[in-house]
Amino acid sequence: MAVKKTKETNTTISEKLEGLFELQNVDSGIDKLQILRGELPLEVSDLEEQIDKLNNHLLDESDNEAKINNLILEQNEKIKNSEALIEKYNKQQMKVRNNREFDAINKELEFQALEIQLANKKITSFESDLEENGGKIKLVKAKIRERKKFLKTKKGELDVIVKSTEKDEAKFNSQKKKISKGIEDRLINIYENLRTTSKNGLAVVQVDRGACGGCFSSITAQHNLNIKLRKDILFCENCGRILVPDDIVE
Ligand SMILES: [Zn+2]
The missing domain is CATH 1.10.287.1490 (Helix Hairpins)
Incomplete structure (x- = not known):
């Protein structure tokens, strides 16, 4: 428990969002490899x-x-x-x-x-x-x-x-392991649940011209501002995905 607490308190909201975004990108890479295998x-x-x-x-x-x-x-x-x-x-x-x-x-x-x-x-x-x-x-x-x-x-x-x-998959998997270590379990659970319930495996999406990058429904100006300011882990009110600002970098 002590370790968890340290992890949480030591990570800023911005870092958490960046970690989640990075994790999503790696998982999307793994998904693409799976799609190559088709049926x-x-x-x-x-x-x-x-x-x-x-x-x-x-x-x-x-x-x-x-x-x-x-x-x-x-x-x-x-x-x-x-x-x-x-x-x-x-x-x-x-x-x-x-x-x-x-x-x-x-x-x-x-x-x-x-x-x-x-x-x-x-x-x-x-x-x-x-x-x-x-x-x-x-x-x-x-x-x-x-x-x-x-x-x-x-x-x-x-x-x-x-x-x-094979090589790409191994690389993605080791990246996933490394990134996951830096994210608290509570968020990982939310993330994984979102991934299984969303059809395209997207749990974290960027805001795209004032709309959710997952379901494309528009976001209120206040919500958008809070996301931009990285005030908290914020979700799309329509699809429930985690929203990250458009200027985020891994
Ligand atoms: Zn949405």
């Missing part, structure tokens, strides 16, 4: 999101494929069992002692033959499901490949811009 950051994140969704879709379809393959395996097991039983019954039938036993085994044989028929029918149906599912997987994979190609292009474009502005 690219948004497009990149959008494509990344789409690829994530498609990958999840692909996982679901692959799960489905595994499930169908399991169902086919089950039916093949059933067929094997039935075939083993048929073999057993055929051997038994050769040793029957009467017609009643022969008929009973015959019924079992017929039943197992039907079981095999049913299993084969199910397998045919599962195989058609598998084919359909395979088509879906192919489609999703093609979509993923296409989106990845787009993403690579967009990322490349963004990288070029980011690299070309």
